[in-house]
Amino acid sequence: MSDIKIQKPEGKLGILLVGLNGAVATTFTAGLLQIRNGFGKPFGSLTQMATIRIGKRIENNFPMIKDFVPLAELEDLVVGGWDINNYDCLEAAKEARVLNEKDTESVSKELERILPMKGVFDKNYVKNIDGTHIKKGKNKYELMEQLREDIRKFKNENKLNRAVVIWTASTEIYITKNSVHQSIESFEKGMKENHPDIAPSMLYAYASLAEGIPFINGAPNLTVDIPAILELAKKNSVPVAGKDFKTGQTLIKTVLAPMFKARMLGLKGWFSTNILGNKDGLVLDEPGSFKTKEESKLSVLNTILQPELYPDLYGNFYHKVRINYYPPRGDDKEGWDNIDMFGWLGYPMQLKVNFLCKDSILAAPIVLDLVLFMDLAQRAGLNGIQEWLSFYFKSPIHSPNVVPEHDLFIQQMKLKNTLRTLMNEETITHINAKLA
Numbered sequence: 001m002s003d004i005k006i007q008k009p010e011g012k013l014g015i016l017l018v019g020l021n022g023a024v025a026t027t028f029t030a031g032l033l034q035i036r037n038g039f040g041k042p043f044g045s046l047t048q049m050a051t052i053r054i055g056k057r058i059e060n061n062f063p064m065i066k067d068f069v070p071l072a073e074l075e076d077l078v079v080g081g082w083d084i085n086n087y088d089c090l091e092a093a094k095e096a097r098v099l100n101e102k103d104t105e106s107v108s109k110e111l112e113r114i115l116p117m118k119g120v121f122d123k124n125y126v127k128n129i130d131g132t133h134i135k136k137g138k139n140k141y142e143l144m145e146q147l148r149e150d151i152r153k154f155k156n157e158n159k160l161n162r163a164v165v166i167w168t169a170s171t172e173i174y175i176t177k178n179s180v181h182q183s184i185e186s187f188e189k190g191m192k193e194n195h196p197d198i199a200p201s202m203l204y205a206y207a208s209l210a211e212g213i214p215f216i217n218g219a220p221n222l223t224v225d226i227p228a229i230l231e232l233a234k235k236n237s238v239p240v241a242g243k244d245f246k247t248g249q250t251l252i253k254t255v256l257a258p259m260f261k262a263r264m265l266g267l268k269g270w271f272s273t274n275i276l277g278n279k280d281g282l283v284l285d286e287p288g289s290f291k292t293k294e295e296s297k298l299s300v301l302n303t304i305l306q307p308e309l310y311p312d313l314y315g316n317f318y319h320k321v322r323i324n325y326y327p328p329r330g331d332d333k334e335g336w337d338n339i340d341m342f343g344w345l346g347y348p349m350q351l352k353v354n355f356l357c358k359d360s361i362l363a364a365p366i367v368l369d370l371v372l373f374m375d376l377a378q379r380a381g382l383n384g385i386q387e388w389l390s391f392y393f394k395s396p397i398h399s400p401n402v403v404p405e406h407d408l409f410i411q412q413m414k415l416k417n418t419l420r421t422l423m424n425e426e427t428i429t430h431i432n433a434k435l436a
């Protein structure tokens with residue numbers, strides 16, 4: 001039991017999407033407006049559709065999550081954000097070619113009114129795209145200050161009580177942690193000296209936390225996963241979460257791999273490949289951005305299978321992930337997995353998965369849930385890394401002294417038990433065989 005006090009979700013909540021013109025952002029925004037107007041249902045969203053068991057099994061008490069925890073109402077959400085292109089959200093949604101015309105037309109008036117603020121961008125960090133709607137400043141510190149000013153202005157103009165910033169912009173090149181990321185002091189000095197290892201995404205994260213606003217990273221960029229930004233989150237008592245939305249192939253991987261381990265079935269090789277034709281696919285066609293994504297996708301199997309504990313089963317498997325840019329498919333990603341496994345006496349077996357998914361359709365409900373849960377976390381006084389939201393990420397940020405949790409169903413249990421704890425209910429451990 002906890003004595004956590006949660007502030008009520010009074011007034012309006014701003015959602016500031018970095019990459020407002022992108023496929024994920026526009027699919028989310030158009031979907032939110034559709035749902036709010038009663039034209040569509042929020043499939044894929046736990047906050048809107050899932051129940052949570054409270055108490056013992058014999059009590060038969062399964063409220064909706066949104067009735068159990070005090071979440072912001074969909075009517076109170078105000079969408080805004082930044083992009084390096086200057087399209088209104090209707091035009092951008094059409095350009096993204098995820099939703100049918102009837103779905104964008106039915107909310108066209110509202111979509112047209114949502115326009116991006118100028119972004120902070122540097123082509124050195126995302127080489128395959130360009131923009132025209134970009135801020136100018138004498139150094140990175142000044143650009144970060146401009147982002148802070150944007151946040152304050154957006155809050156004032158829309159009479160918001162609270163806001164959440166979420167990175168749904170392109171994947172940046174691979175950067176490793178180093179001394180400039182080590183403390184607030186070194187990071188601020190680095191921004192003033194235009195240090196090359198400070199990427200635009202870090203400036204958005206810094207600005208958001210400096211304004212006391214939760215930040216979520218939906219891409220695999222390093223971004224918040226550095227000591228300086230985590231220190232700022234603690235100092236200003238703000239929650240952060242990331243990184244890289246767990247949507248298609250990795251979602252499947254984090255369900256299948258725990259099953260192999262649970263049954264002590266061995267693994268010889270796992271070859272994963274994708275074809276993808278949207279702008280994200282174009283960005284990931286560049287080796288620097290692909291390396292960031294590859295690292296995020298590869299980390300999953302080793303952590304789940306623990307080869308150090310099970311050398312006979314998992315000591316020597318081959319794991320390869322490929323993403324191929326294939327324009328004809330647009331946002332309709334096709335993922336193939338070939339899994340070579342073995343059982344009793346080492347006899348080989350194969351499993352093939354062919355997932356014909358829609359990338360942004362899987363990501364949009366994750367955006368909604370993360371925004372609502374991060375706002376809840378903020379009102380509950382939780383700060384720093386929100387590991388209970390690992391459920392939504394391919395590469396969950398975790399404290400340095402623990403390993404990340406990748407198993408989808410352990411992640412789900414952790415999420416639900418956190419909600420129970422926040423609401424002063426017993427956590428569910430499934431160990432009382434008679435009643436639990």
Ligand SMILES: NC(=O)c1ccc[n+]([C@@H]2O[C@H](COP(=O)([O-])OP(=O)(O)OC[C@H]3O[C@@H](n4cnc5c(N)ncnc54)[C@H](O)[C@@H]3O)[C@@H](O)[C@H]2O)c1
Pocket residue numbers: 018019020021022023024025082083084085096119120121122126131167168169170171172200201218219220244245246247248278279280283359360362363
């Ligand atoms: N769709 C999924 O299933 C999924 C899953 C995991 C992660 N992601 C990540 O989410 C991100 C968005 O995906 P998407 O398909 O919407 O991509 P997208 O290319 O359609 O959209 C990205 C948008 O970000 C904008 N942008 C780029 N750099 C910017 C900057 N510095 N400031 C402001 N705007 C900027 C671009 O102009 C573009 O409009 C990508 O990083 C992707 O890897 C997506």
